[in-house]
Amino acid sequence: xxxxxxxxxxxxxxxxxxxxxxxxxxxxxxxxxxxxxxxxxxxxxxxxxxxxxxxxxxxxxxxxxxxxxxxxxxxxxxxxxxxxxxxxxxxxxxxxxxxxxxxxxxxxxxxxxxxxxxxxxxxxxxxxxxxxxxxxxxxxxxxxxxxxxxxxxxxxxxxxxxxxxxxxxxxxxxxxxxxxxxxxxxxxxxxxxxxxxxxxxxxxxxxxxxxxxxxxxxxxxxxxxxxxxxxxxxxxxxxxxxxxxxxxxxxxxxxxxxxxxxxxxxxxxxxxxxxxxxxxxxxxxxxxxxxxxxxxxxxxxxxxxxxxxxxxxxxxxxxxxxxxxxxxxxxxxxxxxxxxxxxxxxxxxxxxxxxxxxxxxxxxxxxxxxxxxxxxxxxxxxxxxxxxxxxxxxxxxxxxxxxxxxxxxxxxxxxxxxxxxxxxxxxxxxxxxxxxxxxxxxxxxxxxxxxxxxxxxxxxxxxxxxxxxxxxxxxxxxxxxxxxxxxxxxxxxxxxxxxxxxxxxxxxxxxxxxxxxxxxxxxxxxxxxxxxxxxxxxxxxxxxxxxxxxxxxxxxxxxxxxxx
Amino acid sequence: xxxxxxxxxxxxxxxxxxxxxxxxxxxxxxxxxxxxxxxxxxxxxxxxxxxxxxxxxxxxxxxxxxxxxxxxxxxxxxxxxxx
Numbered sequence: 001x002x003x004x005x006x007x008x009x010x011x012x013x014x015x016x017x018x019x020x021x022x023x024x025x026x027x028x029x030x031x032x033x034x035x036x037x038x039x040x041x042x043x044x045x046x047x048x049x050x051x052x053x054x055x056x057x058x059x060x061x062x063x064x065x066x067x068x069x070x071x072x073x074x075x076x077x078x079x080x081x082x083x084x085x086x087x088x089x090x091x092x093x094x095x096x097x098x099x100x101x102x103x104x105x106x107x108x109x110x111x112x113x114x115x116x117x118x119x120x121x122x123x124x125x126x127x128x129x130x131x132x133x134x135x136x137x138x139x140x141x142x143x144x145x146x147x148x149x150x151x152x153x154x155x156x157x158x159x160x161x162x163x164x165x166x167x168x169x170x171x172x173x174x175x176x177x178x179x180x181x182x183x184x185x186x187x188x189x190x191x192x193x194x195x196x197x198x199x200x201x202x203x204x205x206x207x208x209x210x211x212x213x214x215x216x217x218x219x220x221x222x223x224x225x226x227x228x229x230x231x232x233x234x235x236x237x238x239x240x241x242x243x244x245x246x247x248x249x250x251x252x253x254x255x256x257x258x259x260x261x262x263x264x265x266x267x268x269x270x271x272x273x274x275x276x277x278x279x280x281x282x283x284x285x286x287x288x289x290x291x292x293x294x295x296x297x298x299x300x301x302x303x304x305x306x307x308x309x310x311x312x313x314x315x316x317x318x319x320x321x322x323x324x325x326x327x328x329x330x331x332x333x334x335x336x337x338x339x340x341x342x343x344x345x346x347x348x349x350x351x352x353x354x355x356x357x358x359x360x361x362x363x364x365x366x367x368x369x370x371x372x373x374x375x376x377x378x379x380x381x382x383x384x385x386x387x388x389x390x391x392x393x394x395x396x397x398x399x400x401x402x403x404x405x406x407x408x409x410x411x412x413x414x415x416x417x418x419x420x421x422x423x424x425x426x427x428x429x430x431x432x433x434x435x436x437x438x439x440x441x442x443x444x445x446x447x448x449x450x451x452x453x454x455x456x457x458x459x460x461x462x463x464x465x466x467x468x469x470x471x472x473x474x475x476x477x478x479x480x481x482x483x484x485x486x487x488x489x490x491x492x493x494x495x496x497x498x499x500x501x502x503x504x505x506x507x508x509x510x511x512x513x514x515x516x517x518x519x520x521x522x523x524x525x526x527x528x529x530x531x532x533x534x535x536x537x538x539x540x541x542x543x544x545x546x547x548x549x550x551x552x553x554x555x556x557x558x559x560x561x562x563x564x
Numbered sequence: 565x566x567x568x569x570x571x572x573x574x575x576x577x578x579x580x581x582x583x584x585x586x587x588x589x590x591x592x593x594x595x596x597x598x599x600x601x602x603x604x605x606x607x608x609x610x611x612x613x614x615x616x617x618x619x620x621x622x623x624x625x626x627x628x629x630x631x632x633x634x635x636x637x638x639x640x641x642x643x644x645x646x647x
Contacts, residue, residue, distance in 0.1 A: 026623075093599060243603050245623030266604075274607045453604070487604070507587075511598075518599020525599070526583065 003186040004078050004167060005158030007229050011035045012151075020228050023067060024237040024252060026245070031068065038075055038228075040148035041068065045076025046156060047146045049114065052138040056081025056157035058113040059169060059412075061106065063087045063121060066238040069142045070214065073116045075228070078167065081157030085110055085169035085181065086215045095519040096124060103128040106178045109413055110169060111135035119143050163187035168225075169412050170217060170327045174521060176458035181412035182217075182327040191379065192330035192406035193226055199335040199377040200260070200290060202230060207287075209235045209258035211242035211249060218295050218454065221331035222262045246271045247279035250313070257287040262323075264295040264454025268302035269488030272309040286314035290338060294323040295454035297442065298371045300344050302488040324373035324442055328408045328427060329380060334440050336374025343372040343439055356397040358434045358441065372439040380404035384435055389423055397434045397443050401426040448546045450481035453489050457481075457523055459546055462494065465520040471509040472496050478536055480550040484526070491526035495549055497533040506530050529553060569617070569638040576612055577634075581605050591634040596627075613637075619644040 011020070016036035023031040033041075054060055060077050062084055064070040070086070077084035087106060090099045103125065107115075112135060117125050119141045129136050153159065161167075167189055169181040196202075208227045212219030227234035235256045237248055249271065252258060293303070303320045311317075321337025336342050346367040351359040361367035376382055383391055384398040392398040403426050410418040421428055430447035433440055450457040459479035466477040476497040481490030494517065498509055510528040518524050537548035570591055578587045581601055595601045601609065610626045613619065619641055631637040 091603075093597065093602070240603075244607065244627065246607065247623075270604065270607075274611065276611070514600065515598045518602075519597075524602035 001163040001187055002190070003158065003161045003163055003165075004189075004229060005081075005156060005161065007190075008035075008039070008075065008079065009153065009159075011231055012039045015231070018231070019233055020231075021071060021234045021236055022256065023071075024235065024241070024248065025067075026241050026248070033068065033071060037148065038071065039079075039151045041072030042076035042079050043149045043151035044146035045072050046080045046151075047149065048140060048144075049076065049080050049082060052114050052140055054080065054082050054113045054137075056160060057083070057165070059083045059085055059110050061085050061087050061110070061112040061115045063089060063103075063115060063117040063125065064142070065089050065240070066214070066236055069116075069118075069145075072148075073142075073145075074214075074224075079156045079158040081159075081161045082113075083166050083169055083183075085112065085171065086220065087171070088213065088215045090121070090124065091522050093518055093524075094522040096127075098520045100124070100128040102175065102178055104130075104134075105175065106171065106181075107134050107136060109179055110181050111413070114138045114140050116140045116142070116145075161186065163190070164409075166409055166412075168220070170220060171215060172327075172456045174456075174458050174461045175464070176461055177456060179411075179414065180417055181414075183409045183412040184327075184330055185409050188406040188408070189221070189225065189330050190229075191404075192221070192332075193229060195378040195380065195406065196222075196226070196332050196335070197230060199332070200292075200338055202226075202232065202260075204231055206259045206289075207233045207235065207256055208260045209249065209252050209256065210261060211237045211239050212262065213239050216295070216454065217325065217327040217331045218262050218264070222292070245279075247275045250275065250280060250283050250285060250310070253285055253288055254283040254313075259287055259289045261288070261291045262295075263291055263293060264489070265293055265297060265299055265302050266453045266487055266489035268293065268299075268306040269486065272302075272305040273486075275309070280313055283313045285310055286316065288315060288319045290321045291319055292321050292323045292335070292337075294325060294332070294373075296451040296489055297483070298322050298373060299485075299488055300369045300371050301485065303342075303371075322371060322373050324431075324440060326429060328421070328429075329402055329404055330406045330408075332377055333380050333382065333402055333404070334374035334376050336372050336439065342374075345370055345372075345436070352397070352443065358395045358397060358436070358443070370441045370443070372436075372441055374440065375438045376440075379406070382435070382440060383426065384433060385428075392434075394436050395434055397432055399446055400429045400431050400433045400440070400442070402429055403427065448480070450479070450490055450492055452481065452492060452523065457492070457521070461521055462492070462517050462523060462525075463544070465517045466494055466496055466513050468520075469509060469512040469516050471498050471500065471505070472513065475542070475544070476533065476536060477513075478544040478546055478549040480546045480553075482550065482554065492523055493527045493529060493550070493553060494525050495529045495531060495536065495553055497535055498530050499533070566635075566638045566642060569641055570634055572616060573613075573634055573637060576616075577601065577609075580612075581608070589634060591638070593634070594632050595634070595637075596632050613641060617641050617645060619646075 019032045167186045210223030325332035348359045348361040349366040432444045433442040462479040467474045537545045
């Protein structure tokens, strides 16, 4: 079993002049990077890591945006035998002190030896550190890193790593998410890449086009490690550039004859609604053979809207494919739409909601259109289990349990969290679903998790922020997500009990909640709903029962004639 | 002139983005840094401004460094308008 370093070395020796990544930069020429350049850039980082006391097996935290620095820093760390972990970048919405607190929490749990960032961000990083007390020996600033140099592979610590050693850490953001660094071994990732490559029929000619962030499995695995390790050309743009100008994705696919992309569901709506004809002139999308919808619930309507919008540019309906996965399995668990068309079905809504059975709807019955996420990729296995862990038959909704040869090693430095999610060697995903003839359908979540635009958000983090607002008492707010048909993703709702009756004062409290939550989490609330106590539903242990509050909110809105 | 722009923008933001039609927005009130408008809505706002006021906005122009409140956005539009 090889490690990342062995595979990268082979690319370097066999195809040094092959472009592995093209970085798109608005207003500047595209920047192609060959495997030779990747190795030379990584070699400069390896020398810098060594000088800064980073040894193989150490964690290094990367706080860098899409670009050549993150490429060299990440692969430099891997070839050095260190464990890179990519931390989201500070956005203008987030309060610097909140970001510092998150970074300090990340440092505490993952104990990195070094943090790599830009000169203009150095002060921000240092402000989060406790010199002499925490693990960080040095903050490495990109303008003081050794430039590209000829690699001396005999000195690269990456070649001494074993397949079972941890290769990377992956975090989701927020106070809760940062505590769960998913530790993945070389072996798990390489097993996954090989299995997944088979599932999507990857060939050396495939070109991957992506704007996805690298701190999420979809971006980090499918649109970073997969192409660079498997030898596929990756065309990369920054998420910040894409969200401002979504048409860039289509121009890039056309220009580089892109064949594969991965997108969260909201992006289909976003692109269908926000790309102007004038930006699509001359664009040809006929090369796109598979865009995989994953990371949040897949909606049939989103696929239709995307297809209708881009059909005139040669886009093929068969290219709309599906998947379901999670970082704990490296990335995908199932894939749909490659070997056979994506399957969807209309389910009797009452039966699904009250009896937890996905019965096909009769004509005229209230129904929900479910899209199949696909069949398991090779070497991943699923079961649908009830609350006692017993297997359920087809069409019965239960929790999705998973076993594979590409599971996480554990949550880094958190054996307590790791122990909670396994029953024997089966991992409990926290998602509800059912199967029909091996196709997996996802119906909801057991865990209280909000997914906005593919990003996981823990409601407890948002509620804690709401409690900081004067007029909101601890324990008297509840956050949850509600699906928005127009955007194709969830809206975040905060319900808070307040005592005052004054309309102006209530408006101020609502504004404060919005501002505090946004500045503390970078999550924008769509609705802030102030209510009089007692409104919130609590569990027997006194915690807010988010799903019950969500139902109550929806019912109230429906009674008022506002339907979501 | 600016008052017209302000009222059109206010209506669009409160109705379409914030979903609070009865809300008022102070022209000096922070919109982006406060979380009232997030990055996903910036593209919408850009498309709306182009259609409504007949100005052309490049995708890199509308962001937190060019405006954070209605006064700044109105001035930006005013400066762009032909004649």
